Amino acid sequence: MATKKQTPTTQDFLKYIRWFWMLFAGGILFVILIFLFASWGLFGEMPDHTVLENPKTNLAAEIISSDGKTLGKFYLNDNRTPVDYEELPQHLVDALLATEDARFHNHSGIDAFGTLRAIVKLGSGGGASTISQQLAKQLFHGEGSKNKLGRMTQKIKEWIIATRLERQYTKEEIIAQYFNIYDFLNNADGIRSAARIYFGKEPKDLDLKESATLVGMFKNSSLFNPRRRPELTRQRRNVVLAQMEKYDFIDEKTKDSLQKTDLDLNYSPESHREGIATYFRGYLDNFMKDWIKNNLKPDGTKHDLYNDGLKIHTTIDSRMQLYAENAVQEHMSRLQTAFFSQNTPQKNPTAPFLDLSKDEVNRLLKNAMKQSERWRKMKYDLGKSDKDIEASFYKPTEMSVFAWRKGKATEVDTLMKPIDSIRYYKTFLRTGMMAMDPQTGHVKAWVGGINFRHFQYDQVKQGKRQVGSTFKPFVYAAAIDQLHYSPCDEFPDTPFCIEKGKYGNMEDWCPKNSGGEYGGSRTLKNALANSVNTITARLMDKVGPKPVIDLVKKLGVESDIPAVPSIALGTADLSVYEMVGAYAAFANKGVYTKPVMVTTIEDKNGTILYQFKPETRDVLGEEEAYVTVKLMQGVVESGSGARLRRTGAPDKFYKEVITGYPYGLSNAIAGKTGTTQNQSDGWFMGMVPNLVTGVWVGGDDRAVHFRSILYGQGASMALPIWGLFMKSCYADKTLDVSTSNFEAPSNLSINVDCSKGSGNYVSGEDSENAPDDLNF
Incomplete structure (x- = not known):
């Protein structure tokens, strides 16, 4: 039987079928080869498993306060601090999914439906990039090529990397990485910086409309910049809210109400010259560079302060710092x-x-x-x-x-x-302030000046100025330690000289009391409270300059102090840092504790790289330290610091100058004011049992000062800062600033209660010659 012969039409059809399947198979093979070639790196370097596991991103070093707040960061280009998925509010994640990738949880890196839609509509129906693809682009490619072939190969590489990321990480980890990698402009690298800079809060505290604003920036942060284009950004935010309503993340009523609101930015820039604790951060920058120089990584390379994501835990309390x-x-x-x-x-x-x-x-x-x-x-x-x-x-x-x-x-x-600007800046009075826990040595607040952007010289540790009468407690402490004096012991308040050459002084030293007033006798407590120079000189004559200097050095003072009698009145130049550390030993029962600013340093994985070791030493006996404190309490009870206790209505001078008056502080306070020659420097050192604070105020040059002692004394220039600070600390019930008495030693043998009148009279040589004093 003869076979039925195929017609030409049937033959052509079969040929077309064969060609179709050959082209189809070839196309699939071609696509497979393209993806293989891309994965092998023929179209450019591809990240391997190790790189995918630890993608290289620059992470800023984070400066963390003792109460867990971020004080600032160290970075060059990327102000990025990553957060975990658990730290992201749900509405922030919902906004991202609704706007960027609604089927995120239903694909494995590539959205087939979205890709086909983009191909059919030639991109007019929206892009096809998933969150995973966008993360791949952010991590490994950036903007990429501008020509069509380059964009095609980049897209292929993004697909491959996206699928690898999906295998490497959970969906939650991918979302967190995407939020952490994005540049929100204005030094807002990553969601944590963006939340802090644009809204002044942590990501977990963002509300719904704030989350929508930040997610809206993913489309184009340069175009939708809240600072430069607030109305355009608001419109984009409203699109995000509409998308959230479309996918049932919020209801229509919520969408409508939020779309009517403003952006309500709370712009808080995070630069090295702005924000909180700027002077402290300046000190810390140098501390970290020294630490990095002397502490290499296990592989011998140096830590990178600006890119390694170090976490620096400090002793600064953000609340006290702000106050x-x-x-x-x-x-x-x-x-x-x-x-x-x-x-x-x-x-x-x-x-x-x-x-x-x-x-x-x-x-x-x-x-x-x-x-x-x-x-x-x-x-x-x-x-x-x-x-x-x-x-x-x-x-x-x-x-x-x-x-x-x-x-x-x-x-x-x-x-x-510019020459006039130099004179202009010389007119501004400067200040330095430091507060410290005397028991632990933890520095709680550090203010090195009035404005770091324009006055960068740190007056806490760098600056050193004459300390005036704030030096006198060291002389009193040496006398109590060596001679066992009581605050109730009396000395003649008459002119007094230390003869030339007795302690290496080149001429007779005859200090004069402020105002030139003398007469009768005074207890040591009364003499210190009223800063009587002649009685301080008598004490210096009895103990000598060298024992006083030895004591001060043991109290942590490193500056040079000449061994001459005049140091009794505070002619030495010391820093606020040194003075606070030294005074703290009196409140700490005679034990000097070196000030501590950094407790631990961690790498980005939480491994501890540094942990501080306390440095302490016994300097004075507990009894001698307590007696010195009691002497300084007299300054606040009846001396130059007594205005801290006053409660009456302020007069004209107080209204104009003494900020925060009346202070009305009734708890136990020990302190000492200091004023140097011509009112060039004003000091106040104030102590309660668990907080010692020092304040200095003065001009950049000693020739910049008040003419009048009324304005230029330490009680007017420096004490008000201490008073305001302490009032704020006491008003904050989350702080534990002591209102208790200083603890007396159990074996106290020196009388400190002068109401009992058990002091001794200590005679001394008088002198009729009394030239002008240097300090009081």
Whole structure:
């Protein structure tokens, strides 16, 4: 039987079928080969398993307070601190899914439906990139190529990496990584920085509309920038809210109500010169660089402060730090107003300098000119001659300068000659403040100046100034330690001299009491409370300068102190840091504890790299330390610090200058004021049993000071900052700042209750010659 012959039409059809299947198979093979070639790295380097497991991202070092708050960060380009999925609020995750990848939990890195839709509609129906693909792009490719072939190969690589990421991580980990990697602009790298910078809160505390705002930025953070384009960003936020309603994450009523609201930004920039504890962070930067230099990784390489994600746990309490900064700002703005009103060019031709001739002022300004950053840059970076550089200081230049406005620090744009800006900045009074727990040595607050952006010199540890009468307790403590004096022992309040050469002094030293008043006798408690110079000189004569210096050195003071009698009145230049550390030993029963600022340093995985070891030493007996404290309590009870206890209505002077008055503090307080020659420096050292705080106020140059002792004494310049700070600390019930008495030793043998009148009279040689005193 003959076979039925195929017609040409049937043959052509079968040929087309064969060609179709060949092309189909070839196409599949081609796609497989393309993906294989891409995975082998023929289209560019691909991350291997190890890299996928630990993708390289720059992580900022985080500075953490003792109460768990972030004080700031160290970073160069990426201000990124990662958070875990558990730290993300659910509505933030919901907003992301609704807007970027609604089928995220139903695919394995590639959304087939979305991809087909994008192909059919040529991208007009929306992109096809899943969250996993976008993460792959962020981690390993960035913006990529601009030509079609380059974009195609990049897309293929993203698909491959996305599927690998899906195998490597859980869905939750992918979401967390995506939030952590994205750049939200304005130094907001990652969701944690974005939440803090745009809304001043941690991610877990974001509300629904804030979450929608940040998720809206994923489309294009440059376009939807809340600071530059708030209305456009608001519109994008509303699109996110609409998407959330579309996918049933929120109801229509919630969507409608939130879409009517403003962005309500709380912009809190995180730069090295802004934020909280800026001066402390400046100190910490140097501390960390020294630590890194001396502590290498196991493989011999150095830690990277700006990219390794170190966590630096500090002793600073964010609440106390904020109260300290607020106290400084509140008082210094008011004190500066008083200084400006007293140092106008009409009242003082050499303003702001006092007691200097015009030639001396010009020399001072010229020296400041040569020490300026402008001079350094022009001379060493641009190679300009000294003549050209100096001439530039007399040409008006646009600049932003610091100013106090309504009690707040601000910047003012102006046109000013650089030489005039130097004089202008010299007019501002500066300050340094540090608070410390005397038992642990933990530094709780550190304020090195009035504004770090414009005054970067740290007056806590770098700056050293004459300490005035705040040095006197060291002399009293040495006398109590060596001679077992009681606060109730009496000394003659008459002129007194230490003869030339007795302690290496080049001439007779005859200090004079403030106001030139003498007469009768005084107890040591009364003498210290009223800062009587002649009785301090008598004590110095009995113990000698060297034992006092030895004591001060044991109390942690490292600065040079000349072994001459005049140090009794505070002629030595010391730092606030040294003074607080030394005073703390009195409150700590005679035990010196070195101030501590850093407790631990961890790497990004939580491995402890450094843990501090306390440094302590016995300096005074418990009894001698307690007696010294009792002496200083007299300063607050009846001496120059007594205004801390007053409750009456303030007079005109108090209203103008003494910020926060009346303080009305009734608990046990020990302290000492200090004022140096011509009122150039004002100090107050204040103590309660578990907190010792030191405050210094003065000009950048000693010639910048108040004429009047009423304004220029430590009780007016420095004490108000302490009073404001302590009032805030006591008002905060979450803090445990002591209101108790200082603990007396069980074997106290020295009488400290002068009401019993059991003090001894200690005679001394009088002198009729009494030149002007240096300090009081």
